[in-house]
Structure formats: C-alpha cells, structure tokens
Amino acid sequence: MSNKVEISPEQVREYLLNNPTFLETFVTSTQISNESFQRWSWRRDSHKIRKSASSSAISSTNLLDEPRDILLSAYKTRNGILYEMASACARLANCEKFELLVPGREGEESVCVMKEETGALKLRKARKHRRDPGFILPLIDPTEKKLGEIRFFGVINDRDRIFLGLFEKWASACVYFSQLYRRHEAKSNGAHPPTTPSPSPEDVEFIARQRKLNAFLLEVVRSLFQDIERTEVLISKVLQFAQKLVDADRASLFFVDHRTNELYSRIFDSGLEGNANVSISTDGLKEFRFPMGKGIAGHVATSGEGVNIANAYEDDRFNSDIDSKTGYHTTTILCMPIFVRKWYVLFLIFKTKDYPSFLGLNQRRQKNVMGVMQMVNKKGGGPYTQVDEEAFETFAVYCGLALHHAKLYDKIRRSEIKHRVAMEVLSYHGVCNSDEVNKLKKSVPQAESLQLLENFDFNAYSLSAVEKPLYAVYMFDTLFREKFQYPHDDLIRFVLTVRKNYRVVPYHNWSHGWTVAHCSFVTLRKTHIFSLIEEIALYIACLCHDLDHRGKNNAYMKSMSTPLAMIYSTSVMEHHHFNQTVTILQQEGHNILQSLTREQYKECLSLMKHFILATDLALFFKNKDRMKDILTEGSFEWDRKDHRSLAQALLMTSCDLVASAKPWSIQTDTVKVIFQEFYDQGDAEKKNGASPIPMMDREKAAEMPDLQVGFLQGICLVCFDLISQVLPATTQLLDRSKQNLGKWKQLAAESKSKQLLIEVEATKKSADDNNEENEAH
Structure with missing residues (x-):
C-alpha cells in the first residue's frame, strides 16, 4: 500500500510563485478550456477594478452614478457629454491615459478635447505621440455619423473592449437624442431650429484662439523673412516673438553644434546653463557654449522632446547657480526644440543615398534638432499651459525654417565672398596688366x-x-x-x-x-x-x-x-x-x-x-x-x-x-x-x-x-x-x-x-634567316 503525500495550499502557492513559467505553460495549454480561461480572466479584471475603485474611494456604483449626473446636467454641450463619456470609459477599462478627438469645423483636422483643473473644456490641435494608442474606440451615432473617437494609451483586454463597445452605443445615442431635444426646445420657444448644431463655448474659444495665432504667425513670417539675410537681427526677432507668444519674461535661443556636441548662443538673455564657456567663433563673434547633455536645454536638445516645468527648483536638471550669480529667480520654464523639418532631412538622405539614416530616422530624432528655445517665468505668474506648448510647436515650424534658411543664406554669402576673392586673385593673374597695355x-x-x-x-x-x-x-x-x-x-x-x-x-x-x-x-x-x-x-x-x-x-x-x-x-x-x-x-x-x-x-x-x-x-x-x-x-x-x-x-x-x-x-x-x-x-x-x-x-x-x-x-x-x-x-x-x-x-x-617595301624586306630577311637555320641543322 503506497503512502500518500499531503500537499497544503500554501505549498502549492509557494511553488507556483517560484515557478511562474510552469504556471504560464499550464494555464495556456490545451488542457485548460477556453471557457475556464475566459472565466479566470474575467474574475482577475473584476478584482483589479474593485481594487482600483476601493483605493480611490469610489464604489462600483459611483463609477457610473457620477458620470450619469454629469451627463444629465451637460446635455446642451456635445463636447462635454463626449468628454465625460470618454472619462467613464477610461475608468471602466482602468486606463489612466486617454484622449478624445472630435471632428474639426469645416473639414479641418480632428481636434482634441481637454479638461482643465477648473473644469472648463478646451480644444487643442491633436498631437502626435511617440507611441500609438493601444485601442481606438470610434463614436458613431444612430445615423452612422462619426462623433469622434477615444484613444486609450494602455492595454485593453477583450472583455473590456466588449463593454466599451456596448457603452459607446448607448452613450452615442444619448448625444444624438440630446441634440434632437435641443432642437425641440428651440422650436417650443418659438425660435427657428438650427439645421446644424451651434458651436459650443469651447468651439468658439478654440476658433478665436486659432485666428489669433494665425494672425500672429502671419506677422512672424512677414517679419522674419524680411530679415533672413541678417542672422543676428533674425535671432533677436525670434526671441521677441517667442516671448510675446507665450507671455514669457525672458527667452534664450541655443543652437546645436552636432560636430562638437555642444549648445551655443550668440545672443543670450538670462539663465546661462552650467559649464558654459565664452569663446570666439570663426567670424569673430562671441559665443556661449556648454555641453549638449547638461541642463534643461541640453536635455531637450538630446531627447528632442520639450519640457514644461512648473517649479524649476524642484527639477534636478535645473542649475540654480546662475540665479545665485544674477539675482534673478527662475520659477517656470518652457523649453522646446526647434527642428530641421523632416522633409528636408529626407531630401538630404536620398541625395546622399544614406538609406540607413532613413531607416533610423525616428530613433535618432535628436539629430534633427537645430536649436532649443527656452522661455523663463510666465508673466502674471502661473505655469505655462498646454495651449502655450501647442502654440509654440506651430511657431517653431516657421522659426526653424527662417533660422535654417538664414544659415544657408549666410553660407552662400560667405561662399560668394570667397568666390569673389578667388576671382580677384585669378583676375590678377589672368588679366593683362598696364605694362602690357602700354x-x-x-x-x-x-x-x-x-x-x-x-x-x-x-x-x-x-x-x-x-x-x-x-x-x-x-x-x-x-x-x-x-x-x-x-x-x-x-x-x-x-x-x-x-x-x-x-x-x-x-x-x-x-x-x-x-x-x-x-x-x-x-x-x-x-x-x-x-x-x-x-x-x-x-x-x-x-x-x-x-x-x-x-x-x-x-x-x-x-x-x-x-x-x-x-x-x-x-x-x-x-x-x-x-x-x-x-x-x-x-x-x-x-x-x-x-x-x-x-x-x-x-x-x-x-x-x-x-x-x-x-x-x-x-x-x-x-x-x-x-x-x-x-x-x-x-x-x-x-x-x-x-x-x-x-x-x-x-x-x-x-x-x-x-x-x-x-x-x-x-x-x-x-x-x-x-x-x-x-x-x-x-x-x-x-x-x-x-x-x-x-x-x-x-x-x-x-x-x-x-x-x-x-x-x-x-x-x-x-x-x-x-x-x-x-x-x-x-x-x-x-x-x-x-x-x-x-x-x-x-x-x-x-x-x-615604303611600308610595303619594309614588309617585303622583313619577309625576305625572315626567309633568309630560316634558310640559314635549316642549313645549320
């Protein structure tokens, strides 16, 4: 009779924790039915939701009750309803980062709906992210009209996708019928029902903000390209426009020297980064230089990503020594890269046939950074907003083009001067002199x-x-x-x-x-x-x-x-x-x-x-x-x-x-x-x-x-x-x-x-030589 070994649940749990590969192999094997696997996955996700809700003091009832009250109170604002629906979907799927995109007006590109800390909704241009969203949920009303889409930047499992799809249908129908109800209200009050939904307050604000930015950029383009042949004047104007755009107290512009891996500036306002050295450039101008990897500007130049710092002294990358020397107190910093546009980089790649550069373009984005703009201390207090970041990104396109072409113009001008000097030298040696004329x-x-x-x-x-x-x-x-x-x-x-x-x-x-x-x-x-x-x-x-x-x-x-x-x-x-x-x-x-x-x-x-x-x-x-x-x-x-x-x-x-x-x-x-x-x-x-x-x-x-x-x-x-x-x-x-x-x-x-005679004599001589040779034999 064999002896049975008793194994306790604690021993099993300890073994599985120490051997996760065995557990994974067993659970994903054909021995486990699909129904059992789905049931286990369901129970695990439900446990995660309950734990998340418990940790944030939000019960499973509040998870839906709170958005319901908001939806009912915001029925007149389409974007408000859509945003709360997106927020509820993200909480339901336990996804921390999400983004709501709605169609722009009059065929424009999609815009992003964002909510500030005050609760007010803002519209901004959709930004490109470094990684693609894990799941995109389209929002379609009962008439098959697209209301927008929710982008989730996280892992969404199959069960949550089913729940989100069901929730989206009911919520989209809610938005559709709220629009119908608004028209009914307008008709009951004797007003002519609008054929198209009237713009929401955030729509009006977004359009006004875009018009203001467009007018500003038009002024920028007109002014910058007038002085494109004078680099120093152009840099001064770029700094002035940057300060005006985001209402900054001070601004600095640093150029990237990829040859020496340094940042340098010929016009400096304040807050020079650490390890700076004053040097004289080849054209006799003073330059402030420091290593590319140092400080906030160095980080932006290396990574190619902008930073928005609400409190400079809490950021390890900030060097407070400059404030100590100058007596200036730095609070907020908005530091953004200025790129050589990708189309120009691609042109150079294909021109030089450097195809590996094309394949690694995204991985080496910092190679395209031509400069860094740093804005210090927003006037009136407070941090730089996301709207400031987006406005500067648009401004940086024109700024980069102007600075890049100014550099090209400067190179061409210098080459032309060298050519003229060379021509003067050549003309001295290649043109007659006065003695010859006389x-x-x-x-x-x-x-x-x-x-x-x-x-x-x-x-x-x-x-x-x-x-x-x-x-x-x-x-x-x-x-x-x-x-x-x-x-x-x-x-x-x-x-x-x-x-x-x-x-x-x-x-x-x-x-x-x-x-x-x-x-x-x-x-x-x-x-x-x-x-x-x-x-x-x-x-x-x-x-x-x-x-x-x-x-x-x-x-x-x-x-x-x-x-x-x-x-x-x-x-x-x-x-x-x-x-x-x-x-x-x-x-x-x-x-x-x-x-x-x-x-x-x-x-x-x-x-x-x-x-x-x-x-x-x-x-x-x-x-x-x-x-x-x-x-x-x-x-x-x-x-x-x-x-x-x-x-x-x-x-x-x-x-x-x-x-x-x-x-x-x-x-x-x-x-x-x-x-x-x-x-x-x-x-x-x-x-x-x-x-x-x-x-x-x-x-x-x-x-x-x-x-x-x-x-x-x-x-x-x-x-x-x-x-x-x-x-x-x-x-x-x-x-x-x-x-x-x-x-x-x-x-x-x-x-x-003569040639024939030479050939005859050569033939005769050859024959005589052969005869002599035969006689000798």
Missing part, C-alpha cells in the same frame, strides 16, 4: 604685313608674341572703327586678356585662335552680307572660340568624367569657351560691347554662342546634311532665318578648319603640332587604361598622311564646298584644300610604298 599701344603694325593680312594665305607663325595681339586689334579697328563706338584701351585689354587665357598646348592655343579670327577678318572684308552685330559676334567668337582649351577633346572629357563634363552634357569644351568669353567681357575695362543697346547686346551674345558651338564637329555633320539638301533643292535664301543660321554655322566651321586651306609649308607645320596634341591625349588615355583611336596613337604615326587624306575628304572639302556655294568669296579655301589633298595623297602613297 607696350602694345606704342607698337605700330608693319606696312608689308598689313598688305598680306588681307589674304587667306597669311602665316600667323610669322608674327611675334607682341605682333599677334597688335594685328588682332588692327583687324577689329579696320572692321568696326567707323561702325560703332568702343573704348580703344578696352579693346587692347580685351585682346591681351584673351591671349593670356589661352593655355600653352601644342595646337589649340593663342596662335590657332588668332588664325581663325584672321580667316573671319578676310571673309568679312570680301563680303557685305552680314549685319553689324553678326560681324562683331563672328570676329569675337573666332578670336575666343578655344579659350582655356586643355588639349583634349570632348570624348576624353566625358570618358574621364572631368568637372567640365559634369557641368555640360553636350559640346562640353565649346560651352566652356563661350562662358570664358563672357567672363572676360564682364571684367572691368574689357567690355568692348558697352555702347550696344540692350537688345543688340543680347543678340550679339546669342550669336557668339551659336558661332562657338558650331566648332563642335559633332554638330557639323548635321549642319552639312541639312545644307546639302537645301542646295540640292536650290531653295537657299539668306533672308530665311534658319538658312542664314545654317550658313553662319558652316562659315564658323570653315574658319576653324582654315589650317587645311593654308599653303603647303604652313599646312605641314600645322599638322605636326596638331598630331603632337593628339598623341599627348593618346598617351593620357593609355595611362588611364584606355585604347586611343589610330589618329591619337603615337605608335601609328606612319599612318598620319592617310589619316589626313580621310580628314580632308570627309570634313574639310565638304565644308569648304558648301560654304563657297553660298559665299563665293571663300572659294580660295576650297581650291587650296584640294591642292593640299593631292599632296597628302601622294605622301600617303609613298608611305604605303
């Missing part, structure tokens, strides 16, 4: 050279470094001296500065720019079809068309992802050349177009851009195809704008290619420097792991004559042929290039013969 003014052109200057065959290499700018000035004077007014010293400075802004590269240098300008000079002297503005634009464009050329073509610029290629998507270097031209014209003492009218000046710049962009051979192929079609049809007309523009572009390309139409001795010297520049680019491409085209491969120099034949036939002769048909005065360019083509073909044939 030296050129004393120089006189040679009569023999002037006579040769009127012909396309003129050799620019025959001129010295001083003579080229001298003759460039002479050509401009010859073309335009009698046609429009310009300061002659400005013309000299302009030409000398253009020369200075050509880089020292083998081909696309100042000599090439001068040669192209000379070709336009000869063309304009031989023709009279262009207007004054067209002639000015053509000559200046030719002289400046390769300014600051780096000896590399557009394809290289794009393949190497150079800064210029990032600025311009097409015609990279040509756009840069035009911008450099405009930059020189805008330099003091260089604007040779100053006497033109506004319209003439705009037209001249537009034509200069058109001419310079035409030097991009990628555009030439489209232009020549269009001109071929027009000439084949026999429909070309100078009076047609599109035909004239096409002819201008082809003339500019012809001037740029004029080296191919020079006498043979000049042509061969020019080709040597052209290919020297090509080979330099090819070497750079090889160094970067790219394979250059044959024209730029130094190892294929033997193919140069053949490449020149292809260049002359495919581009130069085609261009000269088309332009000679619309401008017969340029026929010499076509004739001379044909002569050069014949000589290049001869050189190409000789080169091929």
Whole structure:
C-alpha cells in the first residue's frame, strides 16, 4: 500500500510563485478550456477594478452614478457629454491615459478635447505621440455619423473592449437624442431650429484662439523673412516673438553644434546653463557654449522632446547657480526644440543615398534638432499651459525654417565672398596688366604685313608674341572703327586678356585662335552680307572660340568624367569657351560691347554662342546634311532665318578648319603640332587604361598622311564646298584644300610604298634567316 503525500495550499502557492513559467505553460495549454480561461480572466479584471475603485474611494456604483449626473446636467454641450463619456470609459477599462478627438469645423483636422483643473473644456490641435494608442474606440451615432473617437494609451483586454463597445452605443445615442431635444426646445420657444448644431463655448474659444495665432504667425513670417539675410537681427526677432507668444519674461535661443556636441548662443538673455564657456567663433563673434547633455536645454536638445516645468527648483536638471550669480529667480520654464523639418532631412538622405539614416530616422530624432528655445517665468505668474506648448510647436515650424534658411543664406554669402576673392586673385593673374597695355599701344603694325593680312594665305607663325595681339586689334579697328563706338584701351585689354587665357598646348592655343579670327577678318572684308552685330559676334567668337582649351577633346572629357563634363552634357569644351568669353567681357575695362543697346547686346551674345558651338564637329555633320539638301533643292535664301543660321554655322566651321586651306609649308607645320596634341591625349588615355583611336596613337604615326587624306575628304572639302556655294568669296579655301589633298595623297602613297617595301624586306630577311637555320641543322 503506497503512502500518500499531503500537499497544503500554501505549498502549492509557494511553488507556483517560484515557478511562474510552469504556471504560464499550464494555464495556456490545451488542457485548460477556453471557457475556464475566459472565466479566470474575467474574475482577475473584476478584482483589479474593485481594487482600483476601493483605493480611490469610489464604489462600483459611483463609477457610473457620477458620470450619469454629469451627463444629465451637460446635455446642451456635445463636447462635454463626449468628454465625460470618454472619462467613464477610461475608468471602466482602468486606463489612466486617454484622449478624445472630435471632428474639426469645416473639414479641418480632428481636434482634441481637454479638461482643465477648473473644469472648463478646451480644444487643442491633436498631437502626435511617440507611441500609438493601444485601442481606438470610434463614436458613431444612430445615423452612422462619426462623433469622434477615444484613444486609450494602455492595454485593453477583450472583455473590456466588449463593454466599451456596448457603452459607446448607448452613450452615442444619448448625444444624438440630446441634440434632437435641443432642437425641440428651440422650436417650443418659438425660435427657428438650427439645421446644424451651434458651436459650443469651447468651439468658439478654440476658433478665436486659432485666428489669433494665425494672425500672429502671419506677422512672424512677414517679419522674419524680411530679415533672413541678417542672422543676428533674425535671432533677436525670434526671441521677441517667442516671448510675446507665450507671455514669457525672458527667452534664450541655443543652437546645436552636432560636430562638437555642444549648445551655443550668440545672443543670450538670462539663465546661462552650467559649464558654459565664452569663446570666439570663426567670424569673430562671441559665443556661449556648454555641453549638449547638461541642463534643461541640453536635455531637450538630446531627447528632442520639450519640457514644461512648473517649479524649476524642484527639477534636478535645473542649475540654480546662475540665479545665485544674477539675482534673478527662475520659477517656470518652457523649453522646446526647434527642428530641421523632416522633409528636408529626407531630401538630404536620398541625395546622399544614406538609406540607413532613413531607416533610423525616428530613433535618432535628436539629430534633427537645430536649436532649443527656452522661455523663463510666465508673466502674471502661473505655469505655462498646454495651449502655450501647442502654440509654440506651430511657431517653431516657421522659426526653424527662417533660422535654417538664414544659415544657408549666410553660407552662400560667405561662399560668394570667397568666390569673389578667388576671382580677384585669378583676375590678377589672368588679366593683362598696364605694362602690357602700354607696350602694345606704342607698337605700330608693319606696312608689308598689313598688305598680306588681307589674304587667306597669311602665316600667323610669322608674327611675334607682341605682333599677334597688335594685328588682332588692327583687324577689329579696320572692321568696326567707323561702325560703332568702343573704348580703344578696352579693346587692347580685351585682346591681351584673351591671349593670356589661352593655355600653352601644342595646337589649340593663342596662335590657332588668332588664325581663325584672321580667316573671319578676310571673309568679312570680301563680303557685305552680314549685319553689324553678326560681324562683331563672328570676329569675337573666332578670336575666343578655344579659350582655356586643355588639349583634349570632348570624348576624353566625358570618358574621364572631368568637372567640365559634369557641368555640360553636350559640346562640353565649346560651352566652356563661350562662358570664358563672357567672363572676360564682364571684367572691368574689357567690355568692348558697352555702347550696344540692350537688345543688340543680347543678340550679339546669342550669336557668339551659336558661332562657338558650331566648332563642335559633332554638330557639323548635321549642319552639312541639312545644307546639302537645301542646295540640292536650290531653295537657299539668306533672308530665311534658319538658312542664314545654317550658313553662319558652316562659315564658323570653315574658319576653324582654315589650317587645311593654308599653303603647303604652313599646312605641314600645322599638322605636326596638331598630331603632337593628339598623341599627348593618346598617351593620357593609355595611362588611364584606355585604347586611343589610330589618329591619337603615337605608335601609328606612319599612318598620319592617310589619316589626313580621310580628314580632308570627309570634313574639310565638304565644308569648304558648301560654304563657297553660298559665299563665293571663300572659294580660295576650297581650291587650296584640294591642292593640299593631292599632296597628302601622294605622301600617303609613298608611305604605303615604303611600308610595303619594309614588309617585303622583313619577309625576305625572315626567309633568309630560316634558310640559314635549316642549313645549320
């Protein structure tokens, strides 16, 4: 017979308390029926309610009796009924924190109904909470109209949700029938029953308060953004507006320095936080700095949450040493953060592709805090109210935008100043000096050279470094001296500065720019079809068309992802050349177009851009195809704008290619420097792991004559042929290039013969070596 062990209830209770996991596993197992589990849960919650009611001296009868009396006395106030209903629901569910939201007027967002200590109801804008409510109870009247919703910030179990749902239906019906009764009362008294419920006193107060706040904010925006370029004035105004908004005695604004994890202030009113250090900023202004985690302002900056302190001396974060030093007594403090708005942060995140920042945005809210505003001692006594907090939150949006853009403006202004300083330095080194101007003014052109200057065959290499700018000035004077007014010293400075802004590269240098300008000079002297503005634009464009050329073509610029290629998507270097031209014209003492009218000046710049962009051979192929079609049809007309523009572009390309139409001795010297520049680019491409085209491969120099034949036939002769048909005065360019083509073909044939002979000799030598080797074996 087995012995039975007696276990007392106390032993069981002690075991279960020491082994909660066992109890949880047993209670939630399938051995316990759903009915038993629900019954136990019901009994537990009922016990909690009874205990809560007992501890607060409220009996279960009073739990419903007291709200019933309030509901009956407040039947005329809808929001009052709804609030008491929400309060009763929260007590029924034993939830300490709840919120009642009701629809705003005229389609506005929902507003929150709150009750002050005096018992008066207030309306405020619904606030966003850091955590979502545990349960939302919608309030729907019998006509399916939504009266509002109750948000419970706590755990609500299933049983309480059923009770709350039942209670809500009866209470919502109560609100609905109270509205009907009010209309009946109004009709019985002879008044016209309102079609819509009249606003409650708190509605009227809320609307009036919002209108007052809106008017205040309008004044804030108008005033702040007028002074956005003066940061110190803006900060002073922000402080004044903040004091006025919440009726504060004093206000302080601290900025957050995330780099050093400090708060700093350039304008300080009172109550400087502990551990402050006075320092001098980079712009020479005094700053008060202290660690970001210290004091009330530091706490707000770190947490991103505002604080409303009714008694500063009871808060451990408050530093009373400042009051001791200044004699000022701090009582109440409202300290609120000022954010860089989230949309701007998201923009920066996506711009920099810092997606982890996006994922952790809410967890790192303090990163968005740009400053902290601290208001001290509300005038008239008393603490800062929730209405003050809400008003400041709205104010902080405009305040943050104004301060943020003021900072951006200050950075832009400083960058602009630095840019101007850099431009002054560059202009000193990139603009001609007075000695160069005086030296050129004393120089006189040679009569023999002037006579040769009127012909396309003129050799620019025959001129010295001083003579080229001298003759460039002479050509401009010859073309335009009698046609429009310009300061002659400005013309000299302009030409000398253009020369200075050509880089020292083998081909696309100042000599090439001068040669192209000379070709336009000869063309304009031989023709009279262009207007004054067209002639000015053509000559200046030719002289400046390769300014600051780096000896590399557009394809290289794009393949190497150079800064210029990032600025311009097409015609990279040509756009840069035009911008450099405009930059020189805008330099003091260089604007040779100053006497033109506004319209003439705009037209001249537009034509200069058109001419310079035409030097991009990628555009030439489209232009020549269009001109071929027009000439084949026999429909070309100078009076047609599109035909004239096409002819201008082809003339500019012809001037740029004029080296191919020079006498043979000049042509061969020019080709040597052209290919020297090509080979330099090819070497750079090889160094970067790219394979250059044959024209730029130094190892294929033997193919140069053949490449020149292809260049002359495919581009130069085609261009000269088309332009000679619309401008017969340029026929010499076509004739001379044909002569050069014949000589290049001869050189190409000789080169091929030599190459063939070399290959034959190499083959013969190889065969002889093989025979000798075989005989040796």
